[in-house]
Amino acid sequence: MRWKQLFTPVQSIEPDEAREFMARHPEGTYTLLDVRQPGEYEQEHLPGAKLVPLPNLADSLKELDPQKPIVVY
Amino acid sequence: MAAQFLSGQGFREVYNLKGGIKAWQGAKAFGPVELNLDMIQGDESPLEIISLAYGMEEALRRFYVFFKDRASDEELRNLFTTLASVEERHKESLRKLYLGLPGSSPEPQAWEEKTQAEVLEGGFRFADFIRENEPLLKSPAQVLETALMLETQALDLYLRFAAKMEDRDAKKVLFRLGDEEKAHLAVLGRLLDGTLVRK
Numbered sequence: 001m002r003w004k005q006l007f008t009p010v011q012s013i014e015p016d017e018a019r020e021f022m023a024r025h026p027e028g029t030y031t032l033l034d035v036r037q038p039g040e041y042e043q044e045h046l047p048g049a050k051l052v053p054l055p056n057l058a059d060s061l062k063e064l065d066p067q068k069p070i071v072v073y
Numbered sequence: 074m075a076a077q078f079l080s081g082q083g084f085r086e087v088y089n090l091k092g093g094i095k096a097w098q099g100a101k102a103f104g105p106v107e108l109n110l111d112m113i114q115g116d117e118s119p120l121e122i123i124s125l126a127y128g129m130e131e132a133l134r135r136f137y138v139f140f141k142d143r144a145s146d147e148e149l150r151n152l153f154t155t156l157a158s159v160e161e162r163h164k165e166s167l168r169k170l171y172l173g174l175p176g177s178s179p180e181p182q183a184w185e186e187k188t189q190a191e192v193l194e195g196g197f198r199f200a201d202f203i204r205e206n207e208p209l210l211k212s213p214a215q216v217l218e219t220a221l222m223l224e225t226q227a228l229d230l231y232l233r234f235a236a237k238m239e240d241r242d243a244k245k246v247l248f249r250l251g252d253e254e255k256a257h258l259a260v261l262g263r264l265l266d267g268t269l270v271r272k
Contacts, residue, residue, distance in 0.1 A: 010076040012089045015096045021088070023255070027232065028248035034094075035075040038105065046094060047102040047225050048232035048251060054075055066084040072076045073090035073097075 018071055030069040046073065100221055100258060102229035109230055115237045119174050119246045122238070126231070126250050127167045128188045133223065134160035139203060140210055152213050152264075156220055159260060166253055170246065217265040224261060228254040 013021070022032070027048065034041055034049040041051045052060045064070065076089035094101070112125065134157050141153030171177050171184065178184060209219045228251055235247035 010074075010080045010087045010089055012091050014091050015098055018088065018090050018097075019099055023259075026248065027251040027255075028235070028245065033075070036094075042103065042105045044094065044101040044103050045229075046097060047100065047229040050236065051106055057075060057078065061082060064079075064084070066079075066082065069086035069088065070079060070084055071088045071090060072079065073093045 033072045100225040102225050113234055115239055119243045120176055122243050122246050123171050124188050130160050130163045152216055221261050224258050
């Protein structure tokens with residue numbers, strides 16, 4: 001239903017909350033996603049972040065598990 | 074925005090990091106996605122992956138011992154001793170993981186010796202590594218910051234390995250290693266806070 005897409009909940013979380021979330025969840029049970037450009041990723045990124053630059057995101061969905069929580073930056 | 078898009082695509086639990094990476098207070102990794110990924114083919118068994126990790130942890134332990142032996146300052150010496158012993162505990166976890174795997178020998182000494190011999194073979198890289206990092210190891214805070222950087226890189230590497238691995242069990246081992254590394258980083262973080270408070 002298209003109207004649902006207007007109200008799909010995305011939680012904005014503080015860095016502290018994100019850190020707590022990642023500490024509580026074992027690796028492999030969630031996805032950490034970096035949507036910036038490769039140059040930015042190379043300069044610095046959160047450890048374990050998967051890089052999918054924003055323009056490629058729509059084409060790369062099958063690489064991501066929609067059932068797992070995902071933290072995006 | 075990416076998070077909204079994902080949510081709209083049926084991702085059931087989406088979180089957007091407020092402030093992005095700039096707001097992140099914790100450790101950050103650097104380097105391209107491919108950095109050191111050539112250390113693995115992607116078809117390694119869980120046993121081979123543990124051996125690789127064991128070798129890496131042993132190399133790091135030797136790095137700390139090397140500087141401990143050369144430290145003129147007692148505080149620095151104690152710090153390096155602590156860091157080396159954390160590595161020893163890391164290796165102990167790996168030994169346990171190894172023993173739990175099908176195909177592992179119940180007497181791991183031979184496996185450990187072989188892995189340690191391989192670390193020695195990588196000797197010339199070890200010397201470069203020391204030379205590069207030596208200027209950064211003059212104060213306890215600097216030592217801990219360097220250790221934090223190295224361990225963060227290790228965490229990132231294990232997780233990039235996991236993404237490359239085909240075998241699900243090998244992936245699981247790498248995720249476990251990542252979790253260990255995260256706990257390790259928490260210890261280092263606390264040590265660093267202690268040092269900064271003292272100064």
